[in-house]
Amino acid sequence: MTQVKTEGGGVLCPVRGGKRSGKTVARAIELALAEAAPLIFLYIVDVEFLGHATVARVKLMVDELIETGSFALEILADKARAAGVTEVESVIREGGIKTVIGEVIAERGASVLVTGRPGQTPGVVSFSENEFDTFLKDLSAESGVRVERVE
Secondary structure, three states: OOOOOOOOOOEEEEOOOOHHHHHHHHHHHHHHHHOOOOEEEEEEEOOHHHOOOOHHHHHHHHHHHHHHHHHHHHHHHHHHHHHOOOOEEEEEEEOOHHHHHHHHHHHHOOOEEEEOOOOEEOOEEOOOHHHHHHHHHHHHHHHOOEEEEOO
């Protein structure tokens, strides 16, 4: 996976990699081009739903999710480059969605967060709409990141 270190600023776009991410990705690319900013795609492996599985099975599932995420991010990075974005970074992290998004914003100094609607992980709804809205408002207030919601 190609990684370009960004020196600050940029557009952060967390994705699940499915078809429903299309509008979110398109908006992130549009903003990165308009602002001549780096674009950071983020894939989060949140394995809380695997809590009752055996350790060996969890490791195997995490490895599979990371491989799937890597493949999805490579496709998105190629799409962004083809559209003219020159600085594209792909980041894969394990952990909770709220924590990881906040960490990546702080680490990369992202100025814009482009996000779609909250999604489902197998068997678990990560956020209700209200929880997600509250999370985004709090995140923006704490980090100064501008939030762009794509419906």
